[in-house]
Amino acid sequence: xxxxxxxxxxxWAQELHSDLSSGGLAGGNMVAMMMExxxxxxxGRRAFRAPLESSLDLExxxxxxxxxxxxxxxxxxxxxxxxxxxxxxxxCGCGRDTYYQRLHDAHLQILGMMMGIAA
Numbered sequence: 001x002x003x004x005x006x007x008x009x010x011x012w013a014q015e016l017h018s019d020l021s022s023g024g025l026a027g028g029n030m031v032a033m034m035m036e037x038x039x040x041x042x043x044g045r046r047a048f049r050a051p052l053e054s055s056l057d058l059e060x061x062x063x064x065x066x067x068x069x070x071x072x073x074x075x076x077x078x079x080x081x082x083x084x085x086x087x088x089x090x091x092c093g094c095g096r097d098t099y100y101q102r103l104h105d106a107h108l109q110i111l112g113m114m115m116g117i118a119a
Contacts, residue, residue, distance in 0.1 A: 001100075005107040005114075012058040013078035061113045069093075070106040077103055 062074055069092070076088045083091075089099050 001104060002107040002111055005110050008054055008058060008114075009074065009078045009110075011052065012055045012062075015052060015055045016059055017075075017079040057114065057117060058110065061110055065113055066106055066109060070102055070109065073099060073102040074106050 062071055066074065072092050076083075076092055080088065085096075089096055092099055092102070094102065
């Protein structure tokens with residue numbers, strides 16, 4: 001694994017594919033936010049956060065440029081944190097070694113695409 005890509009993918013998953021990003025605190029609607037918190041207004045939390053540009057770039061790369069088996073491994077590894085590793089391997093249809101090889105291949109392709117975007 002490439003550490004920089006790993007940390008970017010973790011941020012990508014947290015910003016765009018976590019429970020908090022899919023409508024956490026009602027997506028910025030004040031009335032809906034108060035309904036979620038049973039009438040208490042919670043100050044100090046931003047109701048809406050725009051995703052980082054790097055997360056949006058990663059979303060495009062993962063969805064449009066990676067092979068389907070690499071997309072599956074990336075989504076399993078970064079977006080389903082509460083699942084046992086053996087279940088992740090089974091969902092990807094491969095063993096442990098193949099799973100990590102595909103993850104590494106995805107990191108290399110993402111790095112190549114990010115370098116191309118930066119150039």
